[in-house]
Amino acid sequence: MELIASLTSPFARKIRVILEEKQLPYILHESIPWDADTDVGNYNPLGKVPALVDGGKTWIDSAVIAEFLETKESELSLIPKDPLKAVEVKHAEALADGICEAAINIFLERKRAPELQSQAWIERQQGKINNGLKYLNDLIGQKEFICHNTYSLGDIAVVCLMEWYSFRLPEHDWELEYPELARYCNHLGERVAFQSTRPE
Ligand SMILES: N[C@@H](CCC(=O)N[C@@H](CS)C(=O)NCC(=O)O)C(=O)O
Structure with a gap:
């Protein structure tokens, strides 16, 4: 797989963590979608990463790729077989991904020239983040895992979100505001798959 x-x-x-956790071999093809000479468009008509090539077929969108990887033989299952439980895990993933999209919107807006930036847009996105983080914090509470007392795709999505948020928007001291979420992320973040994929 590439x-x-x-x-x-x-x-x-998210996908790199899943591949590590499932111990599925793959080739990493690094491509930055914002670079002028990016080749991402050869793999994804939307020009976004990630994309995954396997057996002549290319899959796009991390949620779709995560589901595809569940079809591969592995000792670790990250989406439950039970349909309702699977939806609950994907719900947690969608929540984390949605918060991540709002945070990326702020990150990109701040890269624009100051006179072009919209404070109203930034505040709208920040509202989604704050509501989403409170929801996650309450949902997680004292638990070790977000769904069904089992490590899942939902946990991977939340940790990837929060570590990216700390990395790119470090001015928000969310760990103080959402201590349950912080405890949970710090604990899960010790897993080798997170350590070996953490952005510098
Ligand atoms: N829903 C997509 C979102 C992917 C996404 O937004 N990727 C960003 C990088 S974090 C990207 O490639 N952006 C380039 C662009 O929007 O043109 C997924 O889950 O894979």
């Missing part, structure tokens, strides 16, 4: 990814993308990191 994974088209940039090393800082939180969505691509």
Whole structure:
């Protein structure tokens, strides 16, 4: 398998963590979608990472790729076989990914020339982040894992989100505001798959 990814993308990191956790061999094809000479468009018409090539077929979107990887033989299952439990895990993933999209919107907006930046847009995105983080913090509470007392794709999505948020928007001291979420992320972040994929 060949994974088209940039090393800082939180969505691509989800897939790198899954591949490590499932011990599935792959080739990392590094490509930064924002670079002028990026080749991401050869793999994804939307010009986004991640994309995954396997057996002549190319898959796009981290949620789709995560589901595809579940079809591969591995001792570790990250999406439950039970349909309702699977939806609950994907719900947690969608929540984390949605918060991540809002955070990326702020990150990109801040890269624009100051006179072009919209404070109203930034505040709108920050509202989604704050509501989402409070929801996650309450959902996780004292638990070790977000769903069903079992490590899953939902946990991977949340840790990739929070570590990206700390990495790119460090001015928000969320660990103080959301202590349950912080405890949970710090604990899970010790797993080798997170350590070996952490952006510098
Ligand atoms: N829903 C997509 C989002 C992927 C995404 O937004 N990737 C960003 C990098 S973090 C990207 O490639 N952006 C380039 C662009 O939007 O043109 C997924 O989960 O894979």
